[in-house]
Amino acid sequence: MNESWNDTSPRRRGHLLDVAVVGGGMVGAAAALALGRAGFSVALVDAREPAPWAAADEVDLRVVGLAPSSIALLDQLGAWEAIRSARASGYDRIVVWDAESGATIRFDAADEGRDVLGYIVENALVQASLWHALDDAGVRRIVPAEVTSLSQREDRAQLELADGQSVSARLIVAADGAESPLRAMVGIGTHGRDYAQRAVVAHVETDRPHERTAWQRFLPTGPLAMLPLADGRSSVVWSLPEAEAQRVLGLDDDGFREALGVASDFRLGPIGAVTRRAAFPLRLKLADRYEADRLALLGDAAHAVHPLAGQGVNLGLRDVVELRDTLVDARHAGRDIAATHVLRRYARRRRSADGLDAWSFDALARIYAWQAPPLVAARGVGVRVLDALGPLKRKIARHAAGL
Numbered sequence: 001m002n003e004s005w006n007d008t009s010p011r012r013r014g015h016l017l018d019v020a021v022v023g024g025g026m027v028g029a030a031a032a033l034a035l036g037r038a039g040f041s042v043a044l045v046d047a048r049e050p051a052p053w054a055a056a057d058e059v060d061l062r063v064v065g066l067a068p069s070s071i072a073l074l075d076q077l078g079a080w081e082a083i084r085s086a087r088a089s090g091y092d093r094i095v096v097w098d099a100e101s102g103a104t105i106r107f108d109a110a111d112e113g114r115d116v117l118g119y120i121v122e123n124a125l126v127q128a129s130l131w132h133a134l135d136d137a138g139v140r141r142i143v144p145a146e147v148t149s150l151s152q153r154e155d156r157a158q159l160e161l162a163d164g165q166s167v168s169a170r171l172i173v174a175a176d177g178a179e180s181p182l183r184a185m186v187g188i189g190t191h192g193r194d195y196a197q198r199a200v201v202a203h204v205e206t207d208r209p210h211e212r213t214a215w216q217r218f219l220p221t222g223p224l225a226m227l228p229l230a231d232g233r234s235s236v237v238w239s240l241p242e243a244e245a246q247r248v249l250g251l252d253d254d255g256f257r258e259a260l261g262v263a264s265d266f267r268l269g270p271i272g273a274v275t276r277r278a279a280f281p282l283r284l285k286l287a288d289r290y291e292a293d294r295l296a297l298l299g300d301a302a303h304a305v306h307p308l309a310g311q312g313v314n315l316g317l318r319d320v321v322e323l324r325d326t327l328v329d330a331r332h333a334g335r336d337i338a339a340t341h342v343l344r345r346y347a348r349r350r351r352s353a354d355g356l357d358a359w360s361f362d363a364l365a366r367i368y369a370w371q372a373p374p375l376v377a378a379r380g381v382g383v384r385v386l387d388a389l390g391p392l393k394r395k396i397a398r399h400a401a402g403l
């Protein structure tokens with residue numbers, strides 16, 4: 001158990017916190033930090049210590065594209081400068097093309113009047129930077145500590161931990177990931193679908209430079225993204241049906257280089273050195289509700305989405321902003337921060353926004369899976385028209401940026 005909790009635990013076991021955040025991934029750690037900086041008494045509980053990050057280490061296999069709205073939040077929280085200067089890769093162009101029709105759509109930072117469209121960063125770096133800032137914001141870390149049960153009373157909720165300790169708070173924030181044990185404990189169901197796909201990830205060298213561009217090719221089997229890394233390599237996120245993902249994972253390096261080269265249409269030339277590979281299951285999983293008695297869901301616990309639009313964590317960080325602002329307003333008004341109408345306000349605002357985005361990503365995945373020639377032709381026309389329609393394209397870019 002972390003010292004910052006150990007040294008006070010005997011006295012504080014019964015102490016009532018404002019908020020206990022369960023799950024210290026990127027979203028939960030940002031929530032704990034944002035609420036701590038807003039003056040709430042906060043504890044962050046996680047079953048595991050976050051993975052350490054060091055500049056000398058190989059780039060973490062899990063990277064995300066952070067939108068301007070996420071960077072603005074990290075900046076407000078005092079974490080962005082450390083992330084940017086450690087290892088972040090700004091990209092100023094997104095090029096998406098259809099393997100079947102060849103239709104292409106491009107987004108340029110210059111068209112948006114911005115220097116960059118976003119940054120590719122390592123999950124482990126973002127998480128480590130947020131955890132590093134927790135002490136300064138007065139957030140207590142309770143780690144490693146697995147939550148085994150939750151009870152809700154009139155004025156508080158209580159978490160029981162696997163080591164026998166308990167934590168009481170006015171509000172529990174569940175940021176415990178797509179399989180959210182807390183969501184199950186309070187009986188909130190989910191809907192969505194399993195794509196029966198996996199995203200194979202790896203970092204690769206390419207013959208041609210990535211040109212600070214996020215490349216994405218839609219194949220009938222799923223999208224292949226090649227995201228620019230700061231060291232000149234590209235980070236591959238290749239969505240494939242389960243069996244095909246297994247086959248690609250099992251290839252030797254030469255076989256993988258060849259398969260990836262073909263799948264990317266050699267857009268960045270032949271593939272050079274490759275790292276080890278990993279794979280993540282893809283699903284759309286939306287919580288039926290974002291709130292229960294004295295509990296709010298956010299991040300993947302509320303919405304796990306297809307990574308094709310690179311928006312999962314960006315949506316989660318927008319949940320953080322909405323929850324913080326809602327709780328601050330409630331406190332100003334002298335209300336209980338976990339009152340039903342307070343949590344419903346947060347839930348109403350985020351659930352509709354997240355749901356709209358999640359189903360749009362799902363629709364995109366389905367449209368790009370069409371293979372019948374007339375449908376492929378129609379898709380090609382649609383994409384070309386969209387690319388030519390400046391105002392509509394700009395609207396999409398601004399939405400993805402969270403502006």
Ligand SMILES: Cc1cc2nc3c(=O)[nH]c(=O)nc-3n(C[C@H](O)[C@H](O)[C@H](O)COP(=O)(O)OP(=O)(O)OC[C@H]3O[C@@H](n4cnc5c(N)ncnc54)[C@H](O)[C@@H]3O)c2cc1C
Nearest residue numbers: 023025026027047065147176177299300310311312313314
């Ligand atoms: C291949 C791939 C590519 C992606 N690319 C992008 C991208 O480009 N852009 C983007 O925005 N998003 C992307 N995403 C999505 C993004 O990675 C997720 O949305 C994000 O990591 C979710 O963060 P989280 O903090 O909500 O959950 P998690 O990172 O899952 O964190 C949950 C935490 O809860 C803890 N926990 C769980 N149960 C308990 C318990 N009982 N007690 C205590 N602690 C517990 C876990 O230890 C963990 O630390 C991608 C996802 C995948 C799979």
